[in-house]
Amino acid sequence: MPETDLNSFDDLESGYVTVDSNWCITSFNRKACDILGIDGKDILGRHCREIFYNDKRFSAICSQLEPLTRKKGSNSVQLNLGSPTTGKKSAISLRVITLPGQNGMMVGAIISFADLSEPLAASRLALNSIAEGVFTVDHTRRITSFNSAAEKITGWSETDVIGKPCKSIFHSSICHSTCAIAESILKKTAIADRMAYILSKEGHSIPVKVSAAPLVDLSDRIVGWVETFRDITDTLQHEMILDAVADGVFTVDPEGRITSFNAAAERITGWKGSEVLGKICSVVFFSSPSVTSCALGVSMREKRTIVDYETFIIGKDGFSIPVSISAAPFLDHRNEVLGGVETFRDNTFRLQNELILDSVADGVFTVDRNWTITSFNLAAELITGWSRENAVGRNCSEVFQSSICGRNCAIAESLYTGKAVSNRSITIKTRIGLSRSVSISAAPLVDHEGNVVGGVETFRDLSVEISLRQQLSRRYTFEQIISKSPAMQRLFEIMPDIARSESNVLILGESGTGKELIASALYHASNRKDGPFITVNCGALPDTLLESELFGYKAGAFTDAKKDKVGRFAAAEGGTLFLDEIGDIPQSLQVKLLRVLQQKTYEPLGSNTPVKADVRIIAATNRDLPQLVREGQFRDDLYYRLNVVNIFLPPLRERIEDIPLLVEHFVKKFSAEKGKDIVGVSDQTIARLMRYSYHGNIRELENIIEYAFILCPGGYIQESHLPEHIGTRTSMDTPEPFGLKAGMTMEDIERQAIYQSLERNQWKRMLTCRELQISKDTLRRKIEHYGLHNPSEPQEGEK
């Protein structure tokens, strides 16, 4: 009930009393005390019935009070009391006007006592103390009173409107069709809280809640009508704001009964506000009679705010809706709960996205501009061993500890180049520190204005693929020799027999085709494997030295021969002697060698005593030995002695099918040797390696892989890691492609990328836009944002 200060009416001839909804007196003026014949001090807080019973003149009104309480809207009862036959009391009129609250029920009343000769004055004074607009009309619906609040709301003064038909003043939206007074006349009852728009004097539309009731005297005769109206612009604005909010919002009273329900709440739940208002919210949403089981109940009980509580509510159709709820209690100045408000956001879409992401076999995570993980799907959890809860909120390098984290970050690269990075092979560490090979794709996340808001990276577990590849390659190995070429496969089949035989072997093949490897394999598979394996590179030593190297010498055999020296034949006694580059030995030595092969004896330099030689000879050359024989440079008898078993190793270009296996083999070998986290080469790299022509054969391939190990930071070797004559190395693919430093934010990287592109394009904006694939506007915004300027142009103030 609006506060009143009736003392300001003390000088008036009329008396006033205001009461609350229980008819207890809340204020009064002196005149009222005079009329009632009581002391003002005692009257406050007392039930007005007590006062009226004490005065016979007013006792008749007592029976009217209860019915008035139950009536909705503003009601008025008037009692005319004739002049008493005795005493000095004058004839007065008593009028009770009830004041309705928001729900139409009485929240208080004004009781006025006035001289019958001035009934209107009495009404006016009473009415002017009400915050709601009130006007009365007679039977012709002409205005008979118009209170100050009505004047304030409409802009009309009472003198303007008295005697005029009410509809000519208000031009209300309900004047013609659903006039509240007309309805009240028709139904002979009060009409409460009818929504309408009226026009102000200025012609502005004002939203109001209207209540109308007949004015009756004690004999129940209708003496006119009273209409109250409340300006609800503020409420309506609040409602409109609430309805414009995308989240569902509803409020409850202390018992959990819904008191408001916004448009989003209707849309999300399927319930109309009118269907749920007044109902217990938990019954509506949770099919549970207990309001305490929900976040709002807890928030009201514990008088605290609850934020982002994830749960499900039941929609009108009975299906559960995933929501995140925030709830807060309404507390009064004494910390008593007056009700509560709950906002809820429909998470269906988010959950669907999560479900979609979780059903993807690839790991997916997103980061914000500071590399903080913002989402992490199920596969990411499985591959890394990190749970979503633990990963989200951490810096991505902390979670992945990848071989490219920092300077070679794929998201940074894609941000820098403006192109998505795809199928980059790297290794990451699982939560428990195990290395795992993954293939990643990365791209920046860009908003509709072209601002980078983060990045997304997908990664696929390659462990299975790798172990399959390894199993495949194992099938083709003979000890250390890798090949699946048909020629080599045939060789593998007979190699054990060759190894076991005591025959001399001649291995022919271009440089780097694996001749020494085969020799070593034969030795290891032979019965002489416990004996020595001695290698002599016949092409690397001068003729004289070669002879003494092979056969040894006696002290004094030549000037520098101070003491006896054991030759390689002696060293290889009981074992195998591998004579590499046999095509390069001088003719003089060819004779001596032939003798050893024929007689199994030799004489060291400076000695005439033959030494027995139990040595198996495996010889090899990359020269065309038959041709040398034909040219007379190599003895044919020696050739035939050496060539008992002949092995020809085809050049790598004739067995390119071996390249992937050999590459795999060398990657494993160097990974172990160099302790570097490289697991293989990308498919594009293999394709390039298979297109290359290897003059140095397998040794050259081995060297290429060793080179790539220097450049490749980890994971899979890319084309860019190959030597220049094999792969095209772009500036983008260099090991420190952009001069990135660990700890740079996306903003730093973007700034640097734009600056470098401007530099590359001589600060020509069109060219820069084209290179970065951004609009001119975006470039201009970013140049301003990052404060970039052309160093060759003087800045303001430098001129």
Ligand SMILES: Nc1ncnc2c1ncn2[C@@H]1O[C@H](COP(=O)(O)OP(=O)(O)OP(=O)(O)O)[C@@H](O)[C@H]1O
């Ligand atoms: N089939 C193969 N599988 C695995 N590694 C091989 C194979 N063939 C050659 N290699 C490797 O290639 C490199 C060169 O091989 P090797 O030295 O045996 O060739 P070579 O024919 O004796 O060369 P050169 O004629 O120059 O002496 C070695 O490191 C060897 O281990």
